[in-house]
Amino acid sequence: MIPSSLVQRVWNYAGVLRDSGVSYTDYVEQITFLLFLKMDQELGEIRRPHRIPDQWNWQSLRSREGDDLAVHYGHLLEELGRVEEGKEATLVQTIFRKAQNKISQPALLKKLVTLIDEENWSGLDMDVKGDIYEGLLEKNAEDVRGGAGQYFTPRPLIRAMVRAIDPKPGRTIHDPACGTGGFLLVAYNILKEQARLASAADRRKLQWQTFSGADNVANVVRLGAMNMYLHGIGGDRCPIAEADSLARDPGSRYDYVFTNPPFGKRSSVMVVSEEGKVSREAQTYERQDFWVTTTNKQLNFLQHVHTILKIGGEAAIVVPDNVLFEGGAGETVRKRLLNNCDVHTLLRLPTGIFYAQGVKANVLFFEKKPASETAWTKKLWVYDLRTNKDFTLKTNPLQDSDMEDFVRCYNPGNRFDRQESERFHAFDYETLTQRDKTNLDLLWLKDASLEESENLPAPEVLAREILEDLQSAVALFEEIAQRLEQ
């Protein structure tokens, strides 16, 4: 069966389950468990090493029915996800961590088991399996209700970021907010393509020793772990761990960091006082390696990425607009970053490409440098992919062709040899530091929807832009209100 119709078949079933109260996210999770069990079974059948003990394997599931099936499934999930005290989670344990059966009706569970049972998944090409799963993840992200969209970065953007940085083989690549593993996967695919891998040893190194990631949401880590597994990345050791990257300096250092930290409000913790009053306290991370203590999650990720880079290491990180203009802690972080690193490229992203509404985001590219008296940043090149660009998730989604000009201007072959163009301008260090609060919110193109001109954008485009502006204003007001309450 061709992959896309397989995705469709699996996905159609989601609709049936949704009517019984199983959300898309839950559905993808359950598919993950069952698929893993089935594939492991298939490995065993051809006498390849497999991981699941007989007591809890696929056969033990498919031979059962009704309540017996449901009960056994529940136990199976619990057992496989159990981690020994003090030990690192294995691949299986990562996938089944905190797993629960969300399908309350045994008959539906049986139907799902049958559906998975019918296919030979291992027989499918590695790429195909991976694509099917990615397809499911994408559909999951589209489901607004599930809220899983915030974990999904548009693939054309990821590909452009990786192509720009152009990682060399034999180095390490890390994502401290890896979500479902999109960046790691794309980097893997691109590196695999390049004919630089001479030996089987090199290929092993690429698959097993190159990639790592962390995320603090167990369910997402599960999906990411499965995603890696289906693409053959990581081998026995799961490359993705469940951890709060911001909590501490992990000690390890990486050659490349790609990441899209979650958007959204400042981290906060609900506190119940002795009198039973509930309030939110800002969650701060006090780290020695940080330049400044703040509740702003994205600023903290920026500081964290700076810490975990090797000297000479390169990073590409997606940040919202407010990292570029916020005063106070924001100004401090920007100043330090411009000094300690060569912050060489800033990509202003268009609206309408993320699942979160009204998000205004950017990609910041920088290279970590050794300690020095003088600032390392000489020139910041800004690419404006925002002004007069109109994308929507459904009718006009971002595509690889939309990113081509940016990658060309970036000039991965030699980023010191660049030309200015209509959308690509350089700003030198003095200009940047003269700006009030070292504000990096740089734009120069005229917005057609603000101009008196014959060529007005179509009403729908204007309406959408107005809505996005209002949404981002509302988000800012909410932030301010939150901070005033603290």
Place this chain on the structure above:
Amino acid sequence: MSAAATLPSGWTRITLDEACEKIQDGTHFSPKTQYTERQPGLFRYVTAKNVREGGIILDEINWIDAAAHKAIYTRCDPRPGDVLLIKDGVKAGVAGINQLNEPFSLLSSVALIRPRRQILLPPFVKYFLNAPTGRGLLLGKMTGTAIRRIVLEAVKSTPIPIPPVAEQRRITEKLDALLSDLDAAIATLNRAVEKLKRYRQAVLKAAVEGNLSHEWRETHPESLVPAAKRLARVLLERRKKWEDEHRSVPKGADARRGLRYVEPQCCELEELPDLPPSWPYANLDIMSQPSRDALKTGPFGMALGKEDYRDEGVPIIGIENISSGRFTPGFKKFVTSAKYASLVAYSLGPGDIVVSRSGTVGEVCVIPEKVTGLMSTNLIRIRVDTEVVDPAFVALVFRGSKSLDNQLSELCSGSTRDFLNHPILRSLALPLPPLGEQGVVVARVEELEAALDAMEQGVQHDLRRAARLRQSILEKAFRGELVPQDPSDEPASFLLERIRAERAAAAKTKPVRSRKPRAKGAPAAQ
């Protein structure tokens, strides 16, 4: 803020003079030679127009030579981090921090404020002077009626509340973060306001080019008669109506009176926007009955003058009653019923279209139900054949068609003012959709405009709230309510006392002038 207002714990209040090392203004003698371009050996000459809350703006700064600079700088030497305050002119009261690393000269329109950093930090002073609290104190003491001016003495005597230094830092850091976010939100809202205006224009444009009624055309395929054919039909009908009316008049009389049917000219179609295939272009002649009164200019000259105006009676309707394509009630001038009767040819009633012919030419509206009056001289009345065109649609075209706008500006140019006249009006090309479609377009535009009006109101409301929020954040800051007090901070008053004591002790110690031993019996230095 009254002097008696209680201060938070750890805070004190003193005058700026006490709290600062130096408060001085720039030179009162502007150098005669100033350069506009940078050259080696020259120094910047900063005046009020270069100072903002965010710092010094470097474009449009003049330069002066070293000698002139030295003369000024010896007396007034701004250093990096000092506070600069505009004390003369429109922007008096604005304070910013000097971010330049080089020496430069100031004009007297700017004052230099250098706080004693052990007790008072420049960013805190800057925020205080810009906040309603501080600025109110400064501006309240302004003298001068022609030019706003704050005297140096007033600056020096301004009281400033002073928290512990660590708290000052916490306050300014929080203000930096909050206000930068707030300003970004305000900028976004202002952008939204601009875009709403464009959206309105885009809606009108879409309306008159057939892009709001796609669905209607699909569900009314019988209306899809090709434009030329429909136009021919309309012209035929028009002729028939005229002939029906004039049937009773004997032929000979026709010829004698010169009454002849005049076929309206069709429009020149170059450079007009494309319309749907069922929409021809037409002009006002085609859209109205063949009658001398289809277009009528208001009474002028002797017919209606100031002496005819009254305070009550039949209202005179003029340009002031047209606003954004809508009729706005409110009459100032009236005439007697008798006068109105004598000028009844110039009357206005529901369904009449009026267009302004001087001043802002081309402002249009339709007279609504229950409104009657006398046309003023600067209006032209248009009466259309309502079986051919809806007056509301005509008004819409005048409002929304850029090409009509262009036609008007090209054609109307009087000697001193733009003037619109009948021939010009007649030559304008307007789209003519089927009558049913016109109604749909008009309704759709009304719907969208109502939503836009509501949105605009909402945004303006938000902007006002944002401005109030800004004020309230700043007021909270200087009441000590923005960040919590930390009991471990040394209270400002203690610090102040210590510094005063140290200073007093230093003043009493006489400087050692020579190495000669003290003469016996002479008093010891204290």
